[in-house]
Amino acid sequence: xxxxxxxxxxxxxxxxxxxxxxxxxxxxxxxxxxxxxxxxxxxxxxxxxxxxxxxxxxxxxxxxxxxxxxxxxxxxxxxxxxxxxxxxxxxxxxxxxxxxxxxxxxxxxxxxxxxxxxxxxxxxxxxxxxxxxxxxxxx
Numbered sequence: 001x002x003x004x005x006x007x008x009x010x011x012x013x014x015x016x017x018x019x020x021x022x023x024x025x026x027x028x029x030x031x032x033x034x035x036x037x038x039x040x041x042x043x044x045x046x047x048x049x050x051x052x053x054x055x056x057x058x059x060x061x062x063x064x065x066x067x068x069x070x071x072x073x074x075x076x077x078x079x080x081x082x083x084x085x086x087x088x089x090x091x092x093x094x095x096x097x098x099x100x101x102x103x104x105x106x107x108x109x110x111x112x113x114x115x116x117x118x119x120x121x122x123x124x125x126x127x128x129x130x131x132x133x134x135x136x137x138x139x
Contacts, residue, residue, distance in 0.1 A: 001051040001053070002121055003048065003049065003050050003054060003059045003119050004048070004049045004119070004122045005047070005048060005049075005117065005119050005124045006047040006048065006096070007046060008044070008045075008046045008126055009026045009027055009126070010026070010028055010031075010043070010045075010103075010126050011023045011024060011025055011028070011042065011043045012024050012025030013043055014043035014045035015100050016100050019098060021047065026045065028128065029129065031105070031129070032131055033130060033132055036110075036132060039104045039105060040105055040130075041103065041104050042103050042105075043100055043101065043102055044063060044078075044101055044117060045098070045099065046098070046099040047097075047098055047099075048084070048097050048098070049094050049095075050082075050096075050097060055083075055085060055086045055095050056086055058081035058082065058083050059081065059120050060080075060118075060119075061078075061081070061117070061118060061120075062080075063079075063101070063115065063116065063117045064116050065077070065114070067112070067113065068113075068114060068127075070114075073107065075104070075106050075107065076104055082119075084097045103115070105130065107130055110129070110130055113129070113130055114127050115127075115128070
């Protein structure tokens with residue numbers, strides 16, 4: 001068995017504390033940016049299943065933003081290794097580990113974007129729209 005991405009979410013904020021994933025504003029499909037000339041931060045969060053045979057070894061992961069036509073956007077990318085440790089005395093069974101990372105994005109115009117996340121040979125995507133927030137209409 002190979003490592004797999006069990007779930008992938010975008011959120012206004014995400015962090016992992018004591019092995020648990022904490023989200024605020026998760027599962028959106030549109031990011032309302034205050035302006036196009038300032039970066040906007042949101043988070044990518046995932047639940048990752050690492051097989052027993054690959055625990056205590058590094059598994060490569062990467063992430064990037066691209067257009068719907070698969071053209072990479074230079075504003076954000078991520079790569080590294082994640083190591084899921086076996087619990088003391090664990091003799092079998094997969095390890096599920098949570099992942100969260102910030103995404104800072106700046107684009108020249110509103111657009112549809114794909115966040116592509118890879119763990120080993122498994123890949124998931126999250127599609128969303130970057131829009132400029134409209135000021136509230138005066139009454």
